[in-house]
Structure formats: C-alpha cells, structure tokens
Amino acid sequence: MARLVLWDIDHTLIDTRGVGREMSAAAFQKTRGLPLREQAKIDGITEAVIFRETAKLHGLTTDRTDFERSADALTEEHLKRAANLRECGHALPGAAAALDALAAFGVEQTVVSGNIRPVAEIKLQVFGLDRHIVWDLGAYGEESDVRADLVRLSLQRANASATEAVLIGDTPADVDGAHANAVRVIAVASGRSDQAALRQASAEVVLADLQDTELLVRLVRDHNP
CATH class of the missing domain: 3.40.50.1000 (HAD superfamily/HAD-like)
Incomplete structure (x- = not known):
C-alpha cells in the first residue's frame, strides 16, 4: 500500500487559464527589462530551466542570481494577483x-x-x-x-x-x-x-x-x- x-x-x-503566463511575462519584464516575446516549453520543466531557456530566446545569458531575482518577482506577481488567479483559473x-x-x-x-x-x-x-x-x-x-x-x-x-x-x-x-x-x-x-x-x-x-x-x-x- x-x-x-x-x-x-x-x-x-x-x-x-493563461494567468500564469501573464504573471511570468510581468516578472520577466521587471527583471530583464524586456517584454516577453516568447516562452520556452513549460510542460514538465522546472522553473529554473524555463527562465534560462526563455532568456536565451531573447538573446540573454543568465546566472543563478538572475534566476533568484526572477523567482522573487514571480512570487510577488502571484501574491499581487492572487484574486485574479482565483477568478480566471x-x-x-x-x-x-x-x-x-x-x-x-x-x-x-x-x-x-x-x-x-x-x-x-x-x-x-x-x-x-x-x-x-x-x-x-x-x-x-x-x-x-x-x-x-x-x-x-x-x-x-x-x-x-x-x-x-x-x-x-x-x-x-x-x-x-x-x-x-x-x-x-x-x-x-x-x-x-x-x-x-x-x-x-x-x-x-x-x-x-x-x-x-x-x-x-x-x-x-x-x-x-
């Protein structure tokens, strides 16, 4: 058992229902200074890999500190938009x-x-x-x-x-x-x-x-x- x-x-x-992508885009803009044009494949992939591969799609090289800043921003977006997530998701x-x-x-x-x-x-x-x-x-x-x-x-x-x-x-x-x-x-x-x-x-x-x-x-x- x-x-x-x-x-x-x-x-x-x-x-x-798409709110997660919106929050990822906001966190990317905040930490990278660029609008999110496209996002790396996300199904089954960890957040650290998604961040790194998405940055590459925008011609950016990143390190662990960059990811940690992005993770903090992503958390802030989820806290700020929890009501929106509840309503739409x-x-x-x-x-x-x-x-x-x-x-x-x-x-x-x-x-x-x-x-x-x-x-x-x-x-x-x-x-x-x-x-x-x-x-x-x-x-x-x-x-x-x-x-x-x-x-x-x-x-x-x-x-x-x-x-x-x-x-x-x-x-x-x-x-x-x-x-x-x-x-x-x-x-x-x-x-x-x-x-x-x-x-x-x-x-x-x-x-x-x-x-x-x-x-x-x-x-x-x-x-x-």
Whole structure:
C-alpha cells in the first residue's frame, strides 16, 4: 500500500487559464527589462530551466542570481494577483475530492513541482487545495533542473521508499522523473498530453481526469492495481 502521494500541480490539480503566463511575462519584464516575446516549453520543466531557456530566446545569458531575482518577482506577481488567479483559473474537476479522500485514508500528500515553492503554495492556497499538503516533504523548481532529482529529494525528505510512493502528474516528464526513481505513476490526461502519449511514456495507469475518486484511492492504495 502506498503511503505517500507526490502531486504535480499545473494541469494535474489546477489550470491557471493563461494567468500564469501573464504573471511570468510581468516578472520577466521587471527583471530583464524586456517584454516577453516568447516562452520556452513549460510542460514538465522546472522553473529554473524555463527562465534560462526563455532568456536565451531573447538573446540573454543568465546566472543563478538572475534566476533568484526572477523567482522573487514571480512570487510577488502571484501574491499581487492572487484574486485574479482565483477568478480566471480553477481547480480541476475531482481535485479537491481526491485530496480529501486520500487524507481520510491516512495517505501523506506533498508536491513535486517545477514551480518554485512560494508559487506552488500560493497556487494551491488560492483554490483551497493546500490543506492536506505537507510542504516540507515536497521538492520544487528552484532545487534542481532535473525532475528526477526532485522526486528523489521528496522521497528522502519523507523517509519513504519508492515502493511506498505514487506520483500523480499529467506529462511524460512526470512519468520519466518518477520512473528514474522506480516510483509508480498515475498519469492524468488533463493537460496537453493525451492518454496515448502518457501510455507511450509507460505510465502504469492513465486516467482521463480525477473525477472518479473511489477509483483513484484504490489505485493509490493498491501497489499493483
């Protein structure tokens, strides 16, 4: 039986409906002094990589200090525009019920996300999805460029073995990061990757969404569904 769930955030639990990009653009303008013309691929990628690759698209070379300034600006934008995020974005169908149901069965839940931790916290707080999340067990986009490293960090912080954990995410990158640590995956086709792409990435289970709470709990609790 799994005792730990590692949640992805964007397109797994929530959809910012474009507000996230607007806030990224504002943070980029503030720290780089340029309008955001285009953004690097973001699905399954950590915030540090998104920042670096986006800067390259604008002909800029950056270092860790630049990223930290950008991360601070991005946090400020999320704090300033939390009401806008709440109004325009939404929790995905079944997300709140899934979190509640897993908590009722005593499953620890945390986040493994490409988001930096302050932004991850704000996003889930805005939609009321944070009450069961043990933040200190998670791993975040400022801690490594590589998602597999984040999964490993979270397992270490939770003192959990791979067989005790399940990762729930929406991209092939989520699947790859989990499998690099021998962690089982429940993939949800609620983002840009369809069910076929997630199966091709070798996710053990692929769901259309999180709406069947009973099924999700059973899949998490049963190590070999």
